[in-house]
Amino acid sequence: MISKTVVVNLPADAEARPVAVLVQIASKYESKITINSQNRRINAKSIMGMMSLGFGNGDALEIEANGPDEEVAVEEMKNYIESVK
Template identity: 50%
Template sequence: MTKRSIKVRLEDGLDARPVALLVQEASKYESNIYIEVDDKRINAKSIMGMMSLGLCAGEELTVAAEGADEQTAVDNIEKFLSGQVA
């Protein structure tokens, strides 16, 4: 399992469009991917689950992935949340 703490650096946080793009990114990977915030653990491939988090710019979260491509998945999700991928 690969885990990494990440700060959301998207200007508008994770509103509807960025959440949809994040779910698309997570769905590219074979690994199980979860976003953890406080006591919540949400499947990153679930648009409804991700929308329920309502994350704002500057908030901290943990990305956890387990599977064959977990390292790549966490790296690319970190790039997305850092605003490095459009």
């Protein structure tokens, strides 16, 4: 199992697209991936779950993955969260 904490970098006018992209990224991997925020643990492959988090610019998220491709999965999600334009 691997986990990393990242700070969200979203533009003020961001809507659902960044969340949808995160779900697409997570869904590419075999590992179980969760996002932990505000004492909630959400399956990163669930669009409804991810949208329910309601995270915004400056929020800290913990990405946790467990499986054969966990390191690559966490790194790609981290890079996306930190660089959304």
